[in-house]
Amino acid sequence: MQENTAYTSLHTNSGTSVSTTGKEPAATPNSRTAVESHPKLRSNAMDYITITLGCLIVSVGFVLFISPYKFVPGGVFGTSIVLHNLMPQFQVGTFSYVISIPLLTASYFLLGKGIGAKTLYATLLTPFFMNALSKMVYPTPEALHQLSPAEMFGGRLDLSDNLILAVVLGSVMIGIGSGFIMKSHSTTGGTDIVAMLMHKYLRVRFSNALLAVDATIVGFGLLVIGFGIGVDLETKNTWMLSGYSLICIFIMSRTLAYVASGSKNNKLIFVITRKDDDTLRDYIIHRLDRTATVLDGEGLYSRGEKQTLMMMVRMREVEAVTTAVKTISPDAFVIVTDAYDAYGKRWKAFPDKHSIEIR
Numbered sequence: 001m002q003e004n005t006a007y008t009s010l011h012t013n014s015g016t017s018v019s020t021t022g023k024e025p026a027a028t029p030n031s032r033t034a035v036e037s038h039p040k041l042r043s044n045a046m047d048y049i050t051i052t053l054g055c056l057i058v059s060v061g062f063v064l065f066i067s068p069y070k071f072v073p074g075g076v077f078g079t080s081i082v083l084h085n086l087m088p089q090f091q092v093g094t095f096s097y098v099i100s101i102p103l104l105t106a107s108y109f110l111l112g113k114g115i116g117a118k119t120l121y122a123t124l125l126t127p128f129f130m131n132a133l134s135k136m137v138y139p140t141p142e143a144l145h146q147l148s149p150a151e152m153f154g155g156r157l158d159l160s161d162n163l164i165l166a167v168v169l170g171s172v173m174i175g176i177g178s179g180f181i182m183k184s185h186s187t188t189g190g191t192d193i194v195a196m197l198m199h200k201y202l203r204v205r206f207s208n209a210l211l212a213v214d215a216t217i218v219g220f221g222l223l224v225i226g227f228g229i230g231v232d233l234e235t236k237n238t239w240m241l242s243g244y245s246l247i248c249i250f251i252m253s254r255t256l257a258y259v260a261s262g263s264k265n266n267k268l269i270f271v272i273t274r275k276d277d278d279t280l281r282d283y284i285i286h287r288l289d290r291t292a293t294v295l296d297g298e299g300l301y302s303r304g305e306k307q308t309l310m311m312m313v314r315m316r317e318v319e320a321v322t323t324a325v326k327t328i329s330p331d332a333f334v335i336v337t338d339a340y341d342a343y344g345k346r347w348k349a350f351p352d353k354h355s356i357e358i359r
Helices: 029-069 075-086 092-110 117-137 141-146 149-155 163-183 192-201 206-226 238-261 278-287 315-328
Strands: 006-011 017-022 266-274 293-298 305-314 333-339
Touching: 029 075, 029 117, 029 149, 029 163, 029 238, 075 092, 075 206, 092 117, 092 192, 141 149, 163 238, 192 206, 206 238, 266 315, 278 305, 278 315, 305 315, 315 333
Parallel strands: none
Antiparallel strands: 006 017, 266 305, 266 333, 293 305
């Protein structure tokens, strides 16, 4: 029986090639597994490093700029800040444990959602960092209970007279840290689980449920911190902190979306023109090195045959397209709109099932 042979051309340093004949070595199962698993292990290691960095940044944002000034940016940590003001002997991170762990358990049993190792890691690590940092920046247990910015680092980081700066710095840091966590296919747990439960059992739209949950938390903060129900606050006009909390939520969400999904500068252009406009077609293909999808149609008033060119371009290419349309087909109608993302050839690869995009 004749054996199959593999012919390999080996290129030497001098540029000549040498042909060799021999059987192609078969990869053993162990070696193939090692080769295939090595990139995955490295990717997982990088994910955990990124998650750790993200959790640390989130913790710094809360400990230094959000918690001391009693902002309530929704979510588990916002609820924890309110509860800390009711029971200051327990740290914000401790309340986060008390809330997050039951939520993850409810997610597992009621929603059928498995708890990923990375999510569990981030959920447990962030409150730990928050508690550890809080003990580092406050000199006494009394200052830690009060979360007094005047005693934090000996008062060198007191922004009580610059609350808007505290809001911006804290929100941006939390958004950046949360973005790192999201990009590593993880979350810190949160009140989105409550929204999922409302969606499943109360038939409430998820977006409305999430808005209702965050609004309830901010309202809870307004009652406890803003109006002092259940606590003894000497600061005047504390109700205005709810306004800063809303600013905080907005900045956090925008920063998180930017870090997790990147800057979106894609534009979707519709060019409605006559059907035989080959000059514009040639310009798009040969000059712009772009392609488009042609949609046949009919003018509602003129009853004439029309074609709509639908194409994706970068933001910097919009002017070139509109200028070309104006020159080549001045009677055309152009619509330019934002495109959040584009997947496929010459654009982004399709996300896998583990990818997370923030809308």
